[in-house]
Amino acid sequence: MKEDNRNLLLAIVMSVVVLLGWQFFYGVPQMEKQKQIAQQNQQAQSQSAPAGASNPAATAAPPGQPAGSAAPGSAPGAASTQVSGTREQALAASPRIKIDTPKIAGSISLAGARIDDVSLKAYRETVDPKSPIIVLLSPAGGPNAYYSDFGWVAAPGNNVAVPNATTLWTADSQTLTPAKPVTLSWDNGQGLTFKRIISVDDNAMFAIRDEVENKGGAPVTLFPYGQVVRQGKPHTLGYYVLHEGLVGYLGEQSGLQELTYDKLDKEGALSPGTVGKVWKDAVGGFVGITDKYWAAAVIPDQQRKYEGRFSSVETGTQRTYQADFLGEGVTVAPGAKTASQARLFAGAKEVAAINGYEESQQIKRFDLLIDWGWFYFFTKPLFFLLDWIYKHVGNFGVAILIVTVLLKGLFFPLANKSYASMAKMKALQPEMTAIRERYADDKMKQQQALMELYKTQKINPVAGCWPVLLQIPVFFALYKILFITIEMRHAPFFGWIHDLAAPDPTNLFNLFGLIPYTPPAMLHLGLWPIIMGITMFIQMKMNPEPPDPVQKMMFTWMPVFFTFLLGSFPAGLVIYWSWNNLLSVTQQGFIMKKNGVKIELFDNIRRMFGKGPPADPAPTAPAKPANSNKK
Numbered sequence: 001m002k003e004d005n006r007n008l009l010l011a012i013v014m015s016v017v018v019l020l021g022w023q024f025f026y027g028v029p030q031m032e033k034q035k036q037i038a039q040q041n042q043q044a045q046s047q048s049a050p051a052g053a054s055n056p057a058a059t060a061a062p063p064g065q066p067a068g069s070a071a072p073g074s075a076p077g078a079a080s081t082q083v084s085g086t087r088e089q090a091l092a093a094s095p096r097i098k099i100d101t102p103k104i105a106g107s108i109s110l111a112g113a114r115i116d117d118v119s120l121k122a123y124r125e126t127v128d129p130k131s132p133i134i135v136l137l138s139p140a141g142g143p144n145a146y147y148s149d150f151g152w153v154a155a156p157g158n159n160v161a162v163p164n165a166t167t168l169w170t171a172d173s174q175t176l177t178p179a180k181p182v183t184l185s186w187d188n189g190q191g192l193t194f195k196r197i198i199s200v201d202d203n204a205m206f207a208i209r210d211e212v213e214n215k216g217g218a219p220v221t222l223f224p225y226g227q228v229v230r231q232g233k234p235h236t237l238g239y240y241v242l243h244e245g246l247v248g249y250l251g252e253q254s255g256l257q258e259l260t261y262d263k264l265d266k267e268g269a270l271s272p273g274t275v276g277k278v279w280k281d282a283v284g285g286f287v288g289i290t291d292k293y294w295a296a297a298v299i300p301d302q303q304r305k306y307e308g309r310f311s312s313v314e315t316g317t318q319r320t321y322q323a324d325f326l327g328e329g330v331t332v333a334p335g336a337k338t339a340s341q342a343r344l345f346a347g348a349k350e351v352a353a354i355n356g357y358e359e360s361q362q363i364k365r366f367d368l369l370i371d372w373g374w375f376y377f378f379t380k381p382l383f384f385l386l387d388w389i390y391k392h393v394g395n396f397g398v399a400i401l402i403v404t405v406l407l408k409g410l411f412f413p414l415a416n417k418s419y420a421s422m423a424k425m426k427a428l429q430p431e432m433t434a435i436r437e438r439y440a441d442d443k444m445k446q447q448q449a450l451m452e453l454y455k456t457q458k459i460n461p462v463a464g465c466w467p468v469l470l471q472i473p474v475f476f477a478l479y480k481i482l483f484i485t486i487e488m489r490h491a492p493f494f495g496w497i498h499d500l501a502a503p504d505p506t507n508l509f510n511l512f513g514l515i516p517y518t519p520p521a522m523l524h525l526g527l528w529p530i531i532m533g534i535t536m537f538i539q540m541k542m543n544p545e546p547p548d549p550v551q552k553m554m555f556t557w558m559p560v561f562f563t564f565l566l567g568s569f570p571a572g573l574v575i576y577w578s579w580n581n582l583l584s585v586t587q588q589g590f591i592m593k594k595n596g597v598k599i600e601l602f603d604n605i606r607r608m609f610g611k612g613p614p615a616d617p618a619p620t621a622p623a624k625p626a627n628s629n630k631k
Contacts, residue, residue, distance in 0.1 A: 191216025204347020
């Protein structure tokens with residue numbers, strides 16, 4: 001391989017390796033796993049007190065009482081492990097309070113005061129406006145049980161009844177709205193009166209105030225708790241770029257904690273039958289369970305210490321996953337009252353809403369409920385820029401195009417130098433060829449002469465790598481934004497692109513829908529990836545064809561390779577890449593013309609079909625006669 005081509009080839013190979021590695025570890029879903037999606041009949045299970053309930057100093061549930069089982073003092077049979085019917089039947093099994101806000105609808109069960117019925121009004125399952133709205137939380141006793149509840153745990157030695165999964169509360173209203181909180185009441189018959197005041201805002205945040213009044217003759221010590229419980233392992237997308245599972249920020253000492261369902265199942269034992277992790281003495285933050293776009297998280301008092309836990313317990317053939325907190329104990333003297341404050345977020349992970357809650361309600365690092373990844377310092381600002389432009393133009397696809405132009409403008413000086421250096425390299429090709437011929441038998445002198453030529457002409461031989469290297473972090477960040485932010489979900493562009501976060505729905509291999517045939521996933525090749533491949537092909541053919549056969553073949557097939565590679569990527573990312581290529585072609589053509597370098601585009605294309613003029617031969621140094629050593 002020619003020495004002057006080595007750096008350029010290395011840059012290309014590195015770029016391909018980076019993209020392939022990123023595609024394998026981050027970008028491509030596990031296609032086979034997606035094909036195996038099966039409806040899971042989730043087993044129902046009643047609410048439990050969190051780990052350590054019977055002993056607040058412990059880090060695990062008592063022996064024989066796994067996470068998700070009935071709390072101490074529950075009535076026999078309170079913990080059901082059977083799915084007894086449909087979701088509708090489970091909802092009808094207990095009296096309920098209706099939830100009605102601009103963003104969510106649902107109900108609260110008066111049996112256990114459990115928030116177990118939440119649907120998201122603003123989001124539907126598909127781009128079809130008539131498709132069902134998203135169901136987030138579901139009651140125990142039906143499939144896909146997923147719920148949250150709050151309460152009190154009595155300290156060891158306090159043999160008092162506290163509310164549990166079967167407790168039937170009395171409500172002062174039949175509907176919970178942002179303008180009208182609901183107060184629930186229950187008397188344990190032993191001198192303790194419990195009240196729970198539940199309010200909700202216009203979005204998806206519930207505020208829970210638990211009050212206890214001691215009318216008995218002895219002091220009582222109670223520990224507040226809150227939890228999110230999910231029965232059965234849900235289907236996950238399997239992307240490495242996305243966290244799905246249990247998530248929490250457990251104060252500054254423990255920080256962000258993320259455990260997938262599979263990873264949690266492999267944790268150490270907390271008690272017989274229960275595995276998980278516990279973090280003590282946390283102050284501030286949250287614990288919960290997150291999906292790609294939705295989450296349910298309980299938020300303790302941000303000023304008081306608590307113990308956080310993620311746990312998993314196998315019941316029959318399925319598992320129950322639980323994220324909970326256990327607050328510090330409070331002693332209620334006879335004739336006294338006490339109260340505990342907590343919150344529940346159950347909704348879509350909208351960036352503005354999540355950041356607003358972090359600021360207005362002082363929830364420490366609540367923004368981490370959205371998985372911005374390691375490069376959040378670049379990804380988040382890029383999203384905010386896109387979102388700001390979107391609010392002015394009304395189309396996220398157009399916003400992506402504008403941001404691409406802005407980024408091109410930002411990096412224009414560096415890219416300009418890179419393209420100018422590449423143009424000068426092309427102009428100096430005859431001299432470089434002559435040097436190689438002159439020192440064909442002395443590689444060291446050849447490199448010294450080349451470096452002297454670069455120095456004299458003020459050329460950086462690796463400058464051509466910068467346009468590619470600059471594009472890679474933007475590519476990663478934009479993919480992350482398209483993939484994790486709900487704002488991009490079902491965001492249309494123009495024409496056939498109705499969801500920028502999904503791959504181009506068209507496919508070359510069924511003639512874009514003309515043939516009633518569904519090609520396999522590996523042959524998914526939409527129109528926008530083809531457009532991207534064409535723009536990349538044009539960019540490659542603007543340069544003189546490399547003399548080295550290996551490099552020439554790589555340049556020829558690279559657009560085809562990238563076309564198939566990006567076939568399964570989000571359409572928004574492919575549109576960005578295509579637009580970026582077009583801008584790069586324009587910029588490169590202008591700089592080449594300015595530097596007096598011939599643009600080889602049309603000649604190279606004609607040569608592909610054997611019709612173009614032959615490549616200009618590079619002048620060489622006088623060669624030795626073939627028989628110079630013979631007499």
